[in-house]
Amino acid sequence: MLRPDYPLESARLVLRPYTLGDFDVLYDLHSRPEVTRYLLFDVRDRGQVRESLQAKIQAATLDEEGGNLNLVVALRETGAMVGDVVLFWRSREHRQGEIGYVFHPDHGGKGYATEAAEVMLRLGFEELGLHRIVGRIDARNAASARVLERLGMRREAHLKHNExxxxxxxxxxxxAMLEDEWRAR
Structure with missing residues (x-):
């Protein structure tokens, strides 16, 4: 079980649970084709974003296997939302997790995704006690690959036409990264 003491902070960012007040920024993010290009979902309309926001609001704690912790990433100085990070708890028995992130293109290239994802790795390894955390990406998404590599994650597989x-x-x-690799960083 993972119930973080919010807000979570890094050098430049604040990670916090979603609220209804995040709707407009989330809609701006999810309605952009350049943002959803490599995601499992396509651009979303206002109704779809409302549904997504409700699910994200419920994901402020990670109570059981199969759940996820989904947080707003905001700039520490201004409070402006720049993206979103998620930690999935894939298996209790095998202590497996997965991270993901989506960032607004206006804030790309500044290291925010790496900084925020590092907080999620810390939560997964140090708070939830995971043994292994993966990041799964579309092979065409070179920017996301760079984020995972900067985090120190190891490229384990390239799956041809897998979805x-x-x-x-x-x-x-x-x-992927193992707990001992995290601690040795």
């Missing part, structure tokens, strides 16, 4: 996403076969890439 049909938005009507086309796509390759997937899996990165």
């Amino acid at each position: 049909i996403i938005k009507g086309e076969w796509v390759d997937g890439v899996v990165y």
Whole structure:
């Protein structure tokens, strides 16, 4: 079980639970084709974003296997939302997890995704007691691969045509880190 003491802070960022007040920024994020290009979902309308926001609000704690912790990433100085991070608890028995992130293109290239994802790795390894955390990405998403590599995650697999996403076969890439690798960083 993981119930963080909010807000979580890094050098430049604050990670906090979603609220209803995050709707407009989340809609701006999820309605952009350049943001959803490599995600499992396509651009979302206002109703779909409302549904997504409700699920994100419920994901402020990680109570059981199969759940996720989904947080807003905001700038520490201004409080402006720049993205979103998630930690999935995949298996209690095998102590497995997964991280993910989505950032607004206006804030890309500044290291925010790496900084925020590092907080999620810390939560997974140090608070939840996970043994292994993966990051799964579309093989075409070079920016996301750079984030995972900067985190010190190891590229483990390139899966050819492993999923049909938005009507086309796509390759997937899996990165991973073990708890002892995290501690040795």
